[in-house]
Amino acid sequence: MEVDLHLIREVVRNGNYQYAEHAVKRMTERFISRLDVEQAVSQGEIIEDYPNDKYGPSCLVVGKTDSGKMLHVQISYPDKTKVITAYEPKEDEWIDGRVRKQKDE
Numbered sequence: 001m002e003v004d005l006h007l008i009r010e011v012v013r014n015g016n017y018q019y020a021e022h023a024v025k026r027m028t029e030r031f032i033s034r035l036d037v038e039q040a041v042s043q044g045e046i047i048e049d050y051p052n053d054k055y056g057p058s059c060l061v062v063g064k065t066d067s068g069k070m071l072h073v074q075i076s077y078p079d080k081t082k083v084i085t086a087y088e089p090k091e092d093e094w095i096d097g098r099v100r101k102q103k104d105e
Contacts, residue, residue, distance in 0.1 A: 003059045005046050007078050012041045017081035032071065032086050040064060040071040040086075047098050050074075058084055062097050070097045 011017050019027075019034075027037070044063025051057045058076040065071065074084040089097040 003046060003049055003051070003057070003077055005044075005059075005061070008059075008061075008075060008081060009042055011078050011081045012038055012075075017075075017083065019083045020085070023083045023085050026085050026087065030087055032088075036065045036069065036071060037073055037083055037086050039066050040073055041075065044071075044073070045098075047072075048100075055084070056080070062089070072097070 027033070040063030041061055042063070044061040046059045047062050048060040050059060053076075056076050058074055061073045061075060063071060063073070070089060071086055072089050073086045076082045076084060093101055095101055
């Protein structure tokens, strides 16, 4: 199955998705709201794809909130769309929030 960002955006826009318990816990700890996630996904792009993830196919979306906060949102593919986690990418781990740094960089 190929990931379709337009379909993910539509599902999120319509509110037809869920949050994993892990995502709720991490978002609370990181002061990330549901609106932040929805804004990041609606404006974001897929930077990594995990078609063989152990919990089901998912992808990593990078996007910005309306306030300019950059977020990474790991989200499973439709039909069972679920936010798995959300976080602000760390500069020491990511180049421009889009490319993973190698461990020795």
